[in-house]
Amino acid sequence: MKAVRIHEFGDASNLRYEEIETPEPADDEVRVRIHAAGVNPADCKIRQGAPFPIDLPWIPGWDIAGVVDEVGMDVTEFEPGDEVYGILPFPGDGGAYAEAVAVSPTEGKLGQKPESLSFEAAAGVPMAGLTAWRSMQLTDLKPGQRVLIHAAAGGVGHFAVQFAKRRGAHVIGTASGSNEEYLRDLGVDEFVNYREERFEDAIEPVDVVIDAIGGGTFTRSLEITKEGGVIDNLPLNLTPEQEEAADEHGIRVERSDTLDREWLDEITKLLEDGTVAPTLDTVFPLAEAQQAHELSENGHLCGKIILETREGDGN
Incomplete structure (x- = not known):
């Protein structure tokens, strides 16, 4: 599958669009084929130099929206074919800038994607x-x-x-x-x-x-x-x-960096009934993650920057 990784810390030119192995879910994980990923200021800050230990090479990003395609034997809340969105374990290992990710629903914050939202709009919500x-x-x-x-x-x-x-x-x-x-x-x-x-x-x-x-x-x-x-x-x-x-x-x-899973359910209700709506500034293809980071760092945005992430031809 395709993913964007950094092999060293630095500016946006260090983001590399490359082929890596598709992850296999553990018994307590699901694999999500990511359709869209959100870009957040935290992605850029950590790319510049992580404030906490991470292993390189590293796939940035935490916001995802996509479709579950494989479920570990211990997972009961999701099934293959479920359209989901949410945030990967934060500040954990990231992994959103890719065509697929394996994640534990209990460690991450995954919920059913609002039917009223596109994958791109849904990816702009979680963080x-x-x-x-x-x-x-x-x-x-x-x-x-x-x-x-x-x-x-x-x-x-x-x-x-x-x-x-x-x-x-x-x-x-x-x-x-x-x-x-x-x-x-x-x-x-x-x-x-x-x-x-x-x-x-x-x-x-x-x-x-x-x-x-x-x-x-x-x-x-x-x-x-x-x-x-x-x-x-x-x-x-x-x-x-x-x-x-x-x-x-x-x-x-x-000051807090704690995000509760239950809040996502409350937000989903508001998204479904139209009380709240995300705004998207710009949608980039995954291969243009460098341009997305440069735009994010320039500021003056109206809403969220999104990477459109589609499954490639192979694994």
């Missing part, structure tokens, strides 16, 4: 959708509260906007001006073009911040977060000085 859902849980966002969502047009951001509106919150989104109409349609109540104005000067104080950027954006967010408010720091990149500043402002900071 971004689950991360945004986790933000709702961690911040305990309530009806009527004001929430500021940074990078609101991005993968996590556009799901967070939809989940926050569903909770009855007053939603403020930051993005470039070209995404204002899109975010207005998605439901934001206030829009800040970060290229033309500083968000801390443009809006009134907020109860909750969902920060997918970190760094200076986190520090500036402290200025407009109410005392007793909460910031979900998605990049997990706070300095001791930033933690101290949050304490001084009386602001709770949430």
Whole structure:
């Protein structure tokens, strides 16, 4: 089968489209013939230099959508022919940038693919959708509260906007001006073009911040977060000085990389009834993973980047 791997850490040119052996599932695994894979910022960061031990060569990616074609003898929840989507064990070994993957349903987070979604759209949901859902849980966002969502047009951001509106919150989104109409349609109540104005000067104080950027954006967010408010720091990149500043402002900071399998079932229901929908920025063939990573690293996306992954002629 075809897969994209890195043999050394570095820039996107290290991604190689090559032939490897098709995996065979263990007794507690299923094999999924992947139709589409999502590209996430974590893929690029780990390609540059893993923050945790991984073995090379390495297949990037965690978001998948495809069809189960073989089931281990100990697996009862899936059958061959099931259309599935989900996230491979994270931060585990990755493996989504390939034509097939063997995965344990209990270690991964696999669910039945929503019938209303294409494989490409479904592959754009798992990591971004689950991360945004986790933000709702961690911040305990309530009806009527004001929430500021940074990078609101991005993968996590556009799901967070939809989940926050569903909770009855007053939603403020930051993005470039070209995404204002899109975010207005998605439901934001206030829009800040970060290229033309500083968000801390443009809006009134907020109860909750969902920060997918970190760094200076986190520090500036402290200025407009109410005392007793909460910031979900998605990049997990706070300095001791930033933690101290949050304490001084009386602001709770949430940081977590835990994604629960049960949340995917809740998201699936919302996808099926049309309450929530993924947005795709660009779909690339698997062989163009390098271009997909370059686009991801350039930022300014509207939704998710997807790799279209089809089974080859051989194994």
